Amino acid sequence: MRNYEDSYRHKGLRKKLVDSLRRKGITDESVLEAMQAVPRHFFMDTALESFAYEDRAFPIGEGQTISQPYTVAYQTQLLQVKPHDKILEIGTGSGYQACILAEMGAHVYTIERQRKLFERLKTFPFLSRYPTIHFFYGDGYEGLPTFAPFDKIIVTAAAPYIPEKLMDQLKIGGMMVIPIGGREGQRMYRITKVDDQKFEQEMFDNFSFVPMVSGKK
Numbered sequence: 118m119r120n121y122e123d124s125y126r127h128k129g130l131r132k133k134l135v136d137s138l139r140r141k142g143i144t145d146e147s148v149l150e151a152m153q154a155v156p157r158h159f160f161m162d163t164a165l166e167s168f169a170y171e172d173r174a175f176p177i178g179e180g181q182t183i184s185q186p187y188t189v190a191y192q193t194q195l196l197q198v199k200p201h202d203k204i205l206e207i208g209t210g211s212g213y214q215a216c217i218l219a220e221m222g223a224h225v226y227t228i229e230r231q232r233k234l235f236e237r238l239k240t241f242p243f244l245s246r247y248p249t250i251h252f253f254y255g256d257g258y259e260g261l262p263t264f265a266p267f268d269k270i271i272v273t274a275a276a277p278y279i280p281e282k283l284m285d286q287l288k289i290g291g292m293m294v295i296p297i298g299g300r301e302g303q304r305m306y307r308i309t310k311v312d313d314q315k316f317e318q319e320m321f322d323n324f325s326f327v328p329m330v331s332g333k334k
Contacts, residue, residue: 119163121243123156130170131157137172138190145194151220152190157183159243160211179231181327183211184273188324195294195307195321196269198223205264205286207257208273208329212238212250218271219247226264228253230330258331260286267291274329275303284308284316296326 135153143149158169160183165175174182193214198204200222206215209229218225227250229235235254238244253261257272258280265286272283272295279297287293287310296303305321 121156121159123159127156127158127170134170134172134186138187141187143187143190143194147198147221148190148193148217151193151217152186154220155213155216156243157186157213159241160213160216177211177234178237179233181210181231181234183213184326188326189214189217191322191324192271192273192294192305193217193221195305196271196292198269202268203264204269204271205261205267205283206271206273207260207283209238209252210234210273212241212244214271214273215250216244216247219250223249223269225250226253226261226267227251228255228257228261230254230256256331257329258282262286269293270295272296272329273326275299275326276329279306279308284310289313296324300328 131153135149158166161169172186174185177183198221202223204218204223204225206227209227215225215227238252260283266288267286268288268291270283270293275296275298289310289312292307292309294307296305298304302323302325304323307319309317311317
């Protein structure tokens with residue numbers, strides 16, 4: 118069985134990473150504190166553990182990645198997370214982003230469409246630290262209407278368009294952060310639901326995510 122150890126060395130490397138994120142423009146201290154608290158190396162294959170605190174994305178299997186720390190911090194900062202926010206995450210992946218949100222005090226409902234990744238999360242002991250994370254196997258385009266509405270929605274894969282069903286699941290005044298675009302790259306959007314008919318869109322920087330795919334696998 119894997120030994121999950123968070124040593125002084127790991128904590129030191131994490132502090133260096135957080136300092137670099139601050140230099141790159143992440144200003145929300147609650148985001149930076151959460152990233153300091155959550156051991157990223159726990160979410161990666163042991164063969165990649167020594168690279169865990171580099172600001173890079175890494176493969177986690179099934180054609181998916183654990184996002185670059187800067188990307189995680191950027192999206193989380195745009196989401197303006199507040200304690201007790203009810204947040205829907207599309208694309209659980211390794212579970213790292215969900216843990217960052219839970220560390221910030223959010224109640225997280227997260228969907229993964231890759232069966233193998235979803236099953237792996239069930240045997241990951243670190244997740245027991247966050248009883249406010251609820252895991253679901255399903256199609257991200259459908260969201261979780263049973264548990265709606267949500268204060269915030271975060272999409273961690275590249276969507277070709279803004280999914281209408283997700284917009285329907287936002288509270289009035291709620292916001293969604295989502296990368297929109299094709300395989301050549303995406304633009305980060307923040308969409309605020311003003312009322313049932315009106316949405317405000319803000320555009321931010323360019324990123325590169327794996328594609329958001331419909332259905333379950």
